[in-house]
Amino acid sequence: MSINARSHIRIARPSRDLAAAERFWREGLGLSVVWRTQGDHAPGEHDLLMLGWPEADWHLELVHEAARPVEPRPTEEDLLVVYLDGPVPEDLVAALERHGGKRVLSPNPYWNEWGVTIEDPDGYRLVLCTRAWSNS
Template sequence: MRNLDGAHMRVARPTRDMDAAVRFWVDGLGMTLEGRKLEDGAPYEELAFVGWPEAAWHLELVKDAMVTPNPTEEDLLVLYLAEPIDDALVVRIEAAGGVAVDARNPYWNEHGVTVEDPDGYRLVLSTRGWS
């Protein structure tokens, strides 16, 4: 079996409002918009790809009339920042459409900040590191 240590990961998330989703991730989190396209006749209406160029993962945002976002309190994307969360970052995320919320799991309240994106999916900005 091939070694998967260096594999790139794509996480796909549906969205009701592509502009709001892109604003949250790009303006709020500071990610780069890697691409965005309308798809005529495809099973989806629009795609956008956001991420950080040096990261080994990116997000694919999908607008699809047949798929409605259905997040739960446990649909978490966790970013391990290994440092205190800057209040200015949380303000910027909220200005871009995010909402700071209490995490269902108190661990995340103790070790970070949880925000909901415009579709209700949760992002945890963790003060912990990941090695």
């Protein structure tokens, strides 16, 4: 099989607290748990949480290893952008904030004009964009 537009993408990030991250991404944004495992199978294994929408061609993988934690080091430009093609529902922003997110301004005025930026519990940024996007 070759790489193409339907090739699945995994976005992997370290997490300080998988339970807090799960609340934000699952209960706040509405992603589903695709897979999870506890790192107690063998020495050196980590806890793993994969979240996504069932039919999406991508998922978010969050990892934590208690014995050797990797501190997340997000910047203001580490963004996961979801194009809504319409207004950002205030109840969605409120749900993200209730579940550990923090609404922030972007240093890039484009995202402030065309969306809402929410920082997740690890400091990574989710942008809910009012615009549509297509690569074609």
